[in-house]
Amino acid sequence: MKSFIYLDRFKMYSLSSQLMEGVTDYILEETHNSTVDEESQKGPVASGRIIAEIIEKASTSFEKKFLHDYAYSIFENRLVELSKLVQVDSTFSKADALGSLKHSQIVRFVGKAKFVDFGETVKTLRTLNSMRQSLGVLTSNEERESLVQKITDTPQTRKAEIGGYQTRLKELMDVKTFSQSPSEMFFQKHLSDILESSFGDALELSMGFSDFQVSADLNRDNLRESERSIINKYSRLTEVELVLLGVVTQIGDIAPEQEVEEITEEHTLREAISINTASLAGLENSFKQRPSNEIIVDPIAVYVEL
Incomplete structure (x- = not known):
């Protein structure tokens, strides 16, 4: 069983529709009475149909939450069945992680974590x-x-x-x-x-392993409870191990900064802004560039395994 802290249901359903054919062929309306033409489904009638039925039956906020949880379990199990999910825990070193992971890979990290609230x-x-x-x-x-x-x-x-x-x-x-x-x-x-300009009100989940760390920028809208409630229950430095499932977006050595081209009168305003992007990136990196032992993840779910 899973006790969810965070779930990006839109990302989950998007990936589910690609893993399990048929979900996107439904006409789904998240209203009190949704209408679904089941005859329009294409592909095998299996997990795809179950996911679609889960979405269709959602009629109240509580019911939706329970059904989203069940849909996630189907989604993660399907990832395991298709060998599309890499699992990383406290036994991994940086060398192990870099040898097993790559960009755009779905990974399941397990470990104690801390909530870094820049807004707070x-x-x-x-x-x-x-x-x-x-x-x-x-x-x-x-x-x-x-x-x-x-x-x-x-x-x-x-x-x-x-x-x-x-x-x-x-x-x-x-x-x-x-x-x-x-x-x-x-x-x-x-x-x-400076902090407000650089980080805004970002809420980051960070997991520390032996010689590397994993970070994920959480969308507050996808939290199951308020930030205060989560911190009160789990602490900013958790005692229990959390599971973070997401897509690897940054990993490995840091690419050298690009040399900034000089802007001249010959450049259009559009070209000047494009050239200046490298300078903007350099300024941002001076405050928040990741170290080479940090892995950045686009989060899909965070939960406690019960």
Whole structure:
């Protein structure tokens, strides 16, 4: 059994239609009452018909979710039957992975993972000063209450002592007392700008193996639950092993950067923008280029094997 965290059902059905003939010959409408002309199916009546029936019968959000899960099981089993699925686990080294995998290959990775939320990182950097102020207020509450009690209990004749208590209480009542320095805030502001420009609100799943790692950029729309719920259940650094199934898009040594052609007056605007793409790629690589021991995967599913 599988407990799904992520499922790109459109990609799954697209690949299923190619693995199991007939699905795309149906006229499928994801409405409450879908209509299907089963006589229009071409090809063998087998798994293709089952997948199509799964799509057809989906009428409610809960039912769809259950049926998509079943469709995925058929899809993965079919990949195994056709020997189109390579499986990688913790026993693999970088040499093993590079020897077994290639571009555009469907791979099933098994291992502990971490969720790298760039959007949440940017949000945290932008609110770090406010959070620090709030934490300062909370952690100094006991001292404030003590000062109030001392001011109340101290005889009015001891004005200097009372004045000291009042000065300290005034400091603790001002959130600026707990603020970061202007230099820290200046640095964090511009760091968050760079991260937001480079990564946006990307949510990445990363799996670390002995001497290589695997990364997949998750589409938040395909998550089965909210990010907060997933993190609460599995932690950002998971204790359980996850299964990541996807298509290898980047692997092996990094290609050298292309030499940028000089833009002249002879170039059209379209040509100039095309030439400048190499410069843009170089700028992006300075922040997020993958290392040679990282494999990038286009994810189809992430789940826990039960």
